Amino acid sequence: MPLTLHVDAAAWRAHLAEVLDANPGLVPVIKGNGYGFGVARLAAEARRLRVPTVAVGVPAEVSLVRQNFDGDIVVLEPWHPALSAPRFDDPRVIRTLAHPEAVAALAGTNHRVLVELRTAMQRHGFLPPLPTGRVRSEGYALHLPLEGDGVAEAERTLRAAGVSEGPVWVSHLLGKRLAELRRRVPGVELRPRVGTALWLGDRSSFRARSTVIDVHELPRGTKVGYRQHRMIKPGYLLVLAGGTAHGIALEAPKPVPSLEARAKVLATGTLGAAGLTLSPFTIDGRQRWFAEPPHMQVSLVLLAQDATPPAIGDEVPVEVRMTTATFDRVELV
Incomplete structure (x- = not known):
């Protein structure tokens, strides 16, 4: 009973090459669920693109990427001695440091590191003055907010x-x-870390389809x-x-900056309180209602009597959030 991601391989790879060519020094980010494609598949694509370095989110993702990629691997999560012992025995792995204790613990070692600077994100990083411990630095890291002027920040x-x-x-x-940032800081060698805009930037090149089970x-x-x-x-x-195991109908909180956005949230909440939830499945040209919340691997969806029902084995379109979706099958055609 597959939930399938169909990928137009030629179009998707053309987009990847275009983004890579337009942004020298690009570092593909491969983390979490692999943006819906899977971590192993994206690591293999990075190898095909012949980039020298990729980035992962957490240390646990290194081993899977390493099996499918031959270059260096940056771990974005900052290391701290309170979290784990400093056993960095892989010369291809570059760890991120964001605390004085981490710099002190690795001072004088041969471990490759990035020193993260605190931006308006306020998530990790050093504020001036920078640490003075002697570490094998591969440069500095900046994690910028999505809102505001990222170049100025x-x-x-x-x-x-x-x-x-x-x-x-x-x-x-x-x-x-x-x-523009390169123009403003000409002495700096910029390495853009890119995830969503790279892997998911051309939505027309892939589509999710659900198989009709009954x-x-x-x-x-x-x-x-x-x-x-x-x-x-x-x-x-x-x-x-x-169903829920695939990430169907699972959502993260969304920003609601406008009155229109707030009205939509209110309307959705009102319908949900009445037991009516619109599903992400489209059948016979319209998005249809859930009969009840999704089960672990399937969903029950209502279809009006005057609509044309699909047959068992047909596929129907389904909207998914790619950063939370897990597919039974990914097909590159």
């Missing part, structure tokens, strides 16, 4: 820290903004699902591949 952070040369590994800057035509009043809710109208109950 990066320039401010570097100048405040007195960094005017050497490698600087920077997130969330590409294209014209990256070129179709039932039911009269009004029929009880369905775990919670035995009644069908309020006659119609079809569809059993579709994809």
Whole structure:
């Protein structure tokens, strides 16, 4: 009962090459669920692109990437001696440091590190003055917020820290903004770390499809699902591949900066309180309602009686959040 990601390999790879060519020094980020494609697959793609370095989120992701990629691997999560012993015996791995205790613990060793500077993100990093311990630094790292002027924030952070040369590994800057930062800090070698804009930048090159597992035509009043809710109208109950284990209908909190966005959240919450939740599945040209919350591996979806039901084995479109989705199968065609 597969939930499948269909990928137009030629179009997807053309996009990857375009982003790489437009942003010299690019470091692909491969972390979490591999942006829906899987960590191993993205590591192999990075090897095919012949980039010298990739970045992972946490140390546990290094081993899987290492099996499929031959270059250096940066770990974005800062290391701290309170979290683990400093056993960095892989010469291909570069760890990030963001605390004085970490610098002190690694002073005089041959471990490769990046020193992270604190930006307006306020997540990790040193504030000036910078640490003075002798470490084998591969440069500085900047993690920039998505909102605001990232170029100005990066320039401010570097100048405040007195960094005017050497490698600087920077997130969330590409294209014209990256070129502008290069113009403002000409002595710095910028290494843009890129995840979403690289792997997910061309949405037209991939699509998620759910396999129809079962179709039932039911009269009004029929009880369905775990919670035995009644069908309020006659119609079809569809059993579709994809549930909570795949990330179906799982959402992170969203920013709601405008009145329109708040109105949509309010309307969605009101419908949810009434037991009505729109599913991410599209059948016969329309997005359809859940019969109840998704199960672990399948979802129950309602289809009106006047609609044309799919057949068992058909595939129907499903909208997913790629950074939380796990597919049964990824097909490059």
